[in-house]
Amino acid sequence: xxxxxxxxxxxxxxxxxxALAQLLPLLLGPWLTRLYSPTEFGQASFVWTLATxxxxxxxxxxxxxxxxxxxxxxxxxxxGLCARVLLGVVAVxxxxxxxxxxxxxxxxxxxxxxxxxxxxxxxxxxxWSTRAxxxxxxxxxxxVQYGGGAxxxxxxxxxxxxxxxxxxxxxxxALAAALLLSQPQPAGGWAGLWRQRWSELKxxxxxxxxxxxxxxxxxxxxxxxxxxxxxxxxxWSGEAAAGYWALALRYLKAPAGLVGGALSQTLYPxxxxxxxxxxGLHAVRKSMLVLMALALPLxxxxxxxxxxxxxxxxxxxxxxxxxLARALAPYIAMHFIASPLSVATMAWGAQxxxxxxxxxxxxxxxxxxxxxxxxxxxxxAAWGVSAAMLVYFSYFFWSLAHWRHE
Numbered sequence: 011x012x013x014x015x016x017x018x019x020x021x022x023x024x025x026x027x028x029a030l031a032q033l034l035p036l037l038l039g040p041w042l043t044r045l046y047s048p049t050e051f052g053q054a055s056f057v058w059t060l061a062t063x064x065x066x067x068x069x070x071x072x073x074x075x076x077x078x079x080x081x082x083x084x085x086x087x088x089x090g091l092c093a094r095v096l097l098g099v100v101a102v103x104x105x106x107x108x109x110x111x112x113x114x115x116x117x118x119x120x121x122x123x124x125x126x127x128x129x130x131x132x133x134x135x136x137x138w139s140t141r142a143x144x145x146x147x148x149x150x151x152x153x154v155q156y157g158g159g160a161x162x163x164x165x166x167x168x169x170x171x172x173x174x175x176x177x178x179x180x181x182x183x184a185l186a187a188a189l190l191l192s193q194p195q196p197a198g199g200w201a202g203l204w205r206q207r208w209s210e211l212k213x214x215x216x217x218x219x220x221x222x223x224x225x226x227x228x229x230x231x232x233x234x235x236x237x238x239x240x241x242x243x244x245x246w247s248g249e250a251a252a253g254y255w256a257l258a259l260r261y262l263k264a265p266a267g268l269v270g271g272a273l274s275q276t277l278y279p280x281x282x283x284x285x286x287x288x289x290g291l292h293a294v295r296k297s298m299l300v301l302m303a304l305a306l307p308l309x310x311x312x313x314x315x316x317x318x319x320x321x322x323x324x325x326x327x328x329x330x331x332x333x334l335a336r337a338l339a340p341y342i343a344m345h346f347i348a349s350p351l352s353v354a355t356m357a358w359g360a361q362x363x364x365x366x367x368x369x370x371x372x373x374x375x376x377x378x379x380x381x382x383x384x385x386x387x388x389x390x391a392a393w394g395v396s397a398a399m400l401v402y403f404s405y406f407f408w409s410l411a412h413w414r415h416e
Contacts, residue, residue, distance in 0.1 A: 043324040048328070060237055090114050107122040216239075232372070257328065380394075
């Protein structure tokens with residue numbers, strides 16, 4: 011496990027890769043908003059968000075137990091378990107796609123199983139590389155996944171692929187990133203994963219049962235709120251409004267993806283390997299303070315100049331997305347801080363507590379969104395989400411900062 015100096019170096023390596031990964035989408039964003047309409051963003055975002063919702067539980071969260079298995083044999087068993095669960099989830103996503111085609115005549119639903127497989131593979135193999143502390147590979151994969159996805163969307167937009175281009179770009183880049191993360195091979199090789207004994211797989215599944223039983227509902231509920239948000243907004247205000255919402259969150263959450271992803275991939279192994287509870291608590295508190303110092307200026311900028319920035323960067327037809335950005339600023343700041351700190355509950359064996367709190371948070375999010383939609387339309391929904399999440403995340407931060415290990 012990396013020490014304090016190692017944690018800093020590893021985080022900086024991932025930040026460097028993440029910075030480049032986010033730079034390309036940010037630079038290409040103004041081009042994308044001129045190639046695709048708000049309606050096309052709304053259509054593609056619905057399917058991709060649904061795919062993300064399923065991909066986040068693609069391996070039943072067993073992949074997050076990989077850093078806990080330090081020996082090659084048990085880790086290979088866990089990898090085999092992940093592979094079988096993922097195959098089942100992709101099959102379920104094919105059924106979901108069929109339902110969408112029948113009920114909504116949504117042609118992009120044909121691509122749902124592939125989108126789920128791409129997203130889940132990347133998440134699974136990211137944890138595999140995290141276990142091996144292959145931080146340079148992780149950084150490269152982030153560049154390919156995010157930067158490559160935006161570049162592919164531009165190319166497909168120039169070919170006038172419409173909403174399909176917005177969907178195929180991230181699918182292709184996620185598959186390419188997964189390929190980069192596929193080394194080293196598990197003990198027995200990749201083919202050996204399918205020759206493992208069911209009795210051993212069952213024992214491994216039981217050993218880490220907290221991940222599917224407690225962390226899977228937590229992760230699914232977290233992703234579900236984005237799907238529900240798009241469904242509610244589309245039903246209330248139409249696909250163009252969903253496109254504004256999707257674009258605003260896509261670029262507002264980019265810093266959280268950059269910093270949060272880099273920090274969590276190094277913080278999690280350190281918390282698992284902490285010699286004393288006090289050492290782990292110190293790492294969490296220090297990370298929280300650093301994240302707060304970064305989040306507050308971001309919130310102020312959005313509150314003061316959100317609409318102006320979006321209109322100048324993405325064109326005047328996206329000014330409403332900038333007004334959304336202003337209203338979502340408090341929520342984005344809280345999410346920026348919370349995203350990387352969520353690994354602490356896994357490392358500390360507090361997944362049951364985290365699940366209960368997350369369910370409360372999902373209810374608060376949807377309630378704030380729905381009430382805001384009713385009282386103030388799309389912008390009211392954004393302010394409603396910010397108000398509800400400010401209360402929720404404040405309690406979450408206080409709890410982590412004062413955590414007592416039993």
